[in-house]
Amino acid sequence: MADEAKNNVQEPEKKGTPFLVKALIIATLAILVVVISTATAFFVATKISSKANNQQELVQKDTNVDSVEKIEYGQTAYFGDYTVNLNEDNPRYLVVSIYFEYSPKIKAKELEKIKAEVETNKVILQDRVISILMSKSIADLKADNDFIKLRELIKDEVNKVLGKEYLINIRFSNVLIQ
Incomplete structure (x- = not known):
């Protein structure tokens, strides 16, 4: 028993990964989530913007068809x-x-x-x-x-x-x- 007590004192028990490693993993995951969500938001915004521009061009084309040439009158x-x-x-x-x-x-x-x-x-x-x-x-x-x-x-x-x-x-x- 005395030998067992010595072994307990000499070797501390390992409780898992250290705090610093856990913090780095969590920070990396958080950065990864932010980067992915930003990239997704940018992609969606450009798609919506291009659709809006296409619709605006169609509206302009429609109004150009109906436009009338302005006649210049004299005094x-x-x-x-x-x-x-x-x-x-x-x-x-x-x-x-x-x-x-x-x-x-x-x-x-x-x-x-x-x-x-x-x-x-x-x-x-x-x-x-x-x-x-x-x-x-x-x-x-x-x-x-x-x-x-x-x-x-x-x-x-x-x-x-x-x-x-x-x-x-x-x-x-x-x-x-x-």
Whole structure:
């Protein structure tokens, strides 16, 4: 028994792995869990982001299909109200307000000079416009549903008098055929 007591004193009992080794294993596992969860979150976020971008591109493509080309209009100037007899056997007349639409490429200073030139030649321009309007019959105006030919005739005649292609369109308002 005495020998057994000596053996107990000389050799301490082993209780398993030391505390430091356990702490290192737990820390390694914790770091591994954090790295894996971060990588998973990054992967999921990039997938969701790419799906959102694809959907946004599809929406943009859809809206581009429906988009309309923007038309650039020039400045308009009132030219006058006209009441003229039409080219008919029975007395018929046309009442219309006319506006000149100038090219949008014309600069402001040049536009003022052109308007002054229109004012200087107003009697000649009115004579030409009235002659064109009076040469039309109701059948002509009905056939020219949107007055496209009439607009072109007046525009061309005004541009001839002015000497350059200043007008891009003629605008009508208050049109009445009686």
